[in-house]
Each structure stands twice: as C-alpha cells, then as structure tokens.
Amino acid sequence: MTTGILLLLLSFFLHFPNSHQAAATEADALLQWKSTLINPAALSSWSPANSSSICRWRGVSCNSAGELTALSLPDSGLNGTLDDLNFAALPSLAQLNLNSNLLSGSIPAGISALSNLTSLDLSGNSFVSISPAIGNLSELLDLSLYNNNLAGSIPYQLSHLPKVRHVDLGSNYFNNPDYARFQAMPSLLNLSLGLNYLDQGFPGFILNCTNLIYLDLSQNNFSGPIPDSIGTKLVNLQHLILTMNSFQGKIPVSLANLAGLRELRLGSNFLTGEYRRSSAAYQISRSSSSTTIPSAARSLHLSAGLESSSTLP
Numbered sequence: 001m002t003t004g005i006l007l008l009l010l011s012f013f014l015h016f017p018n019s020h021q022a023a024a025t026e027a028d029a030l031l032q033w034k035s036t037l038i039n040p041a042a043l044s045s046w047s048p049a050n051s052s053s054i055c056r057w058r059g060v061s062c063n064s065a066g067e068l069t070a071l072s073l074p075d076s077g078l079n080g081t082l083d084d085l086n087f088a089a090l091p092s093l094a095q096l097n098l099n100s101n102l103l104s105g106s107i108p109a110g111i112s113a114l115s116n117l118t119s120l121d122l123s124g125n126s127f128v129s130i131s132p133a134i135g136n137l138s139e140l141l142d143l144s145l146y147n148n149n150l151a152g153s154i155p156y157q158l159s160h161l162p163k164v165r166h167v168d169l170g171s172n173y174f175n176n177p178d179y180a181r182f183q184a185m186p187s188l189l190n191l192s193l194g195l196n197y198l199d200q201g202f203p204g205f206i207l208n209c210t211n212l213i214y215l216d217l218s219q220n221n222f223s224g225p226i227p228d229s230i231g232t233k234l235v236n237l238q239h240l241i242l243t244m245n246s247f248q249g250k251i252p253v254s255l256a257n258l259a260g261l262r263e264l265r266l267g268s269n270f271l272t273g274e275y276r277r278s279s280a281a282y283q284i285s286r287s288s289s290s291t292t293i294p295s296a297a298r299s300l301h302l303s304a305g306l307e308s309s310s311t312l313p
C-alpha cells in the first residue's frame with residue numbers, strides 16, 4: 001500500500017508537476033473509499049498499480065491541471081457508504097453522479113466540503129438520512145435524491161442553496177419540515193417532492209419560488225386548498241402535478257393566467273370546479289384519468305379524474 005502510494009506520488013510528479021500534491025491526495029481519498037466498499041468490481045482500474053493517472057480511472061474526469069472535476073459511476077454496483085470518502089481532498093469536484101448503486105447510510109456532513117460542486121445525483125440508492133450541511137453547497141445547481149429511503153423532515157437548509165435550480169426529493173419517506181424556516185428560492189426551476197409523507201397545507205414558501213417551471217407534489221397527503229395566488233405568483237409554471245393528495249376546495253381560477261402551462265394533473269384530490277383557459281372552459285371529467293383536450297389547447301395534458309370522492313355534480 002505504502003509503496004503503491006509512493007509510486008503514485010512519483011507518477012504525479014512526472015505527469016503533473018504543478019498539481020502532484022493535490023492529485024496524490026485525490027488518489028488517496030478515492031482508494032481509501034474504494035477499500036470500504038463491498039466487492040467494488042467496477043473499480044478495478046482504481047489501483048495504485050495502475051497509477052499513471054487517476055484521470056484514466058473509471059468514472060473519473062479531470063481538468064487540464066489533472067485535478068478531479070467529475071466522478072460519474074452510475075449503476076456500478078457500488079455497495080457501501082459515503083462515510084469514508086474524504087470529500088475535503090476533492091476540492092475541484094464539480095459533478096458527482098452515483099445514481100443507481102447500493103449505497104446506504106447517511107449523506108454525510110462532510111459533503112459540504114465540495115465547495116465547487118454544481119451537480120449531485122445520488123438517486124436510486126438506499127440512503128436513509130441527509131445532513132443539513134448540504135445547505136452549504138453554495139455552487140450547487142442540480143440536486144437529485146430521488147428514490148432513496150430518506151426519512152425525517154426535509155432539512156430547511158436546502159432552501160438556502162443560493163443557486164440551485166433543480167431539486168428532486170421524490171420517492172422517499174420525508175415527513176413535514178418546519179416550512180416557516182424555508183426561504184424563497186428564486187433560482188429554483190424544478191421542484192419535486194412527490195411520493196413522500198408530507199401532509200399539511202400547500203407549503204407557503206413554494207409560492208415565493210417565483211421562477212418555478214416544474215412543480216410535483218403528487219402522492220403525498222397535502223390537504224387544504226390550492227392557494228388562489230398560485231397563478232399570479234408562479235407565472236412561469238409549465239408543469240403542475242398535484243395528483244393523489246387531499247387538496248380540497250375550488251380549482252383556482254388564477255390557473256388561467258398561466259400562459260405556459262402544458263401539464264396540469266389534479267386527479268385524486270377533493271377538488272371542485274373547473275380549469276378555464278382563455279375563452280374555452282374544460283370541464284374536468286370525473287370518470288377518466290386523462291381528459292381529451294380541444295385542439296385549441298392540445299399541448300396541455302390535463303389529467304384530472306377526480307374519482308369517487310369528487311364533489312363535482
């Protein structure tokens with residue numbers, strides 16, 4: 001091991017005279033993490049013996065200085081945790097994609113050391129918890145944690161991510177956070193909280209995320225009304241997916257203001273009324289889950305089947 005790391009150091013001296021120190025530390029961090037994984041067959045190229053450059057290791061991308069900028073190992077059978085990955089040794093990492101592996105445990109606080117991280121995709125694993133320190137990833141643009149076992153309340157610190165534009169927390173076991181501690185997220189374009197255990201009223205902070213294009217709150221148990229102001233505050237909405245909750249009251253008239261709305265799914269709630277757009281009115285069918293739309297609005301996919309709980313006439 002020691003000889004291997006020496007060799008590695010030597011090789012970085014030869015190849016990257018200006019960054020050998022950082023590169024050696026990166027290699028060390030990756031090898032240390034690999035040593036904690038169970039049967040990491042996909043990482044056979046991660047070896048001190050194959051040390052001409054970590055930049056040729058599977059899943060690794062580097063910049064011209066030989067620093068690790070991306071780690072992309074989706075669907076690679078990685079089984080273990082992130083607990084022993086020394087994130088502080090990877091200061092240039094901008095993209096981390098470990099989608100669809102067998103990773104479990106916590107998304108650790110140490111990840112906040114990735115000060116240059118713009119994209120984090122840990123979807124399709126078995127993580128059970130997430131450190132609030134994730135809110136310190138000041139460069140983060142895209143966060144995908146879809147389909148894990150994340151439980152507990154959604155950390156409000158996520159709303160402090162200053163640049164984030166895509167947040168997908170869908171298909172987890174999150175329960176209600178303290179929404180009052182959430183702040184407006186003006187950079188946010190996509191938000192999915194679908195398929196979790198959220199069951200209060202429509203989260204107020206969402207109305208202050210005024211650039212949202214895509215909002216999915218489906219398959220929770222949100223209750224109360226859909227706020228009337230939704231159509232005047234979230235004016236860029238193109239996709240609004242609220243299916244399978246306990247929303248009640250009238251479908252907001254203000255939805256008619258949303259000129260860009262292309263997908264509206266309100267089915268399996270306790271809503272009454274209808275969705276109107278321009279001069280045409282589209283009665284929401286109680287029987288079908290997907291309503292045929294007149295050609296004037298054929299780009300709008302309206303799915304409303306209000307089911308038997310509907311109070312529609």
Ligand SMILES: *[C@@H]1O[C@H](CO)[C@@H](O)[C@H](O)[C@H]1NC(C)=O
Nearest residue numbers: 044045046047050056057058
């Ligand atoms: C070294 O890495 C390269 C590139 O990933 C790979 O093709 C090769 O099989 C590796 N060699 C060993 C001995 O692991």
Ligand SMILES: *[C@@H]1O[C@H](CO)[C@@H](O)[C@H](O)[C@H]1NC(C)=O
Nearest residue numbers: 037038039077078079080102
């Ligand atoms: C992952 O590792 C754990 C712990 O050793 C083991 O029980 C489990 O079977 C492994 N999962 C797979 C799919 O190999």
Ligand SMILES: *[C@@H]1O[C@H](CO)[C@@H](O)[C@H](O)[C@H]1NC(C)=O
Nearest residue numbers: 067090091092093094115116
């Ligand atoms: C972080 O990213 C910026 C912009 O891409 C770059 O100039 C800087 O060198 C990076 N920092 C590190 C530590 O790699």
Ligand SMILES: *[C@@H]1O[C@H](CO)[C@@H](O)[C@H](O)[C@H]1NC(C)=O
Nearest residue numbers: 109110112113133134135136
């Ligand atoms: C995250 O930022 C907060 C506020 O700046 C700070 O108190 C905290 O120590 C940071 N957490 C980590 C893990 O860096």
Ligand SMILES: *[C@@H]1O[C@H](CO)[C@@H](O)[C@H](O)[C@H]1NC(C)=O
Nearest residue numbers: 142165166167189190191214
């Ligand atoms: C937003 O989500 C939609 C649907 O999942 C996707 O097509 C689009 O690329 C996402 N946009 C961003 C900025 O991530």
Ligand SMILES: *[C@@H]1O[C@H](CO)[C@@H](O)[C@H](O)[C@H]1NC(C)=O
Nearest residue numbers: 182183184203204205206208
């Ligand atoms: C939304 O923003 C307004 C104006 O900045 C503020 O008064 C209000 O408290 C915010 N609401 C929520 C729920 O964050």
Ligand SMILES: *[C@@H]1O[C@H](CO)[C@@H](O)[C@H](O)[C@H]1NC(C)=O
Nearest residue numbers: 199220221222223224245246
């Ligand atoms: C969903 O919320 C409604 C209204 O708060 C409540 O009556 C109902 O019991 C909840 N359903 C489930 C499955 O928790």
